[in-house]
Amino acid sequence: MNKNRIVHKLLHYIEQLGLLIILLATIVAVGQEVMLMVDEMKVGLKDLLLLFIYLEIIAMIQIYYEQHRLPIRFPIYIAIVALARYIILDSKSLEQWQLLEIGITIMVLTIAVLIVRYGHVTLPYEESNKKNRGD
DSSP, X not given: OOHHHHHHHHHHHHHHHHHHHHHHHHHHHHHHHHHHHHHHTXXXXXXXXXXXXXXXXXHHHXXXXXXXXXXXXXXXXXXXXXXXXXXXXXXXXXXXXHHHHHHHHHHHHHHHHHHHHHHHHHSOOHHHHHHHHTO
């Protein structure tokens, strides 16, 4: 076998193992969060947002397995939800300027998602064009 091919296969297996570990860890984290909610007999907004973050991670892994590329929007969505969760959890201890900074950060991330979506619609990948045309 060619040395580059061996390295490519090795990296592919390492990548698959890493994704599997992330997926399993996320599933365990979801289970732990659900158990906490059951123990407390209470579901709060912070819990739902955390579960949403876990769901986005699982969706990101699924898309990576199906398309063999990581959609940049999903980490941005995760960051937006994480910042919103941070505001909800720590809003009483944050200064006004800190809340403003976090709000501006969320706005910048949202604009980034819009720019990425606009770019995908107006300048699609060649592979996307072939799939849409049926080639």
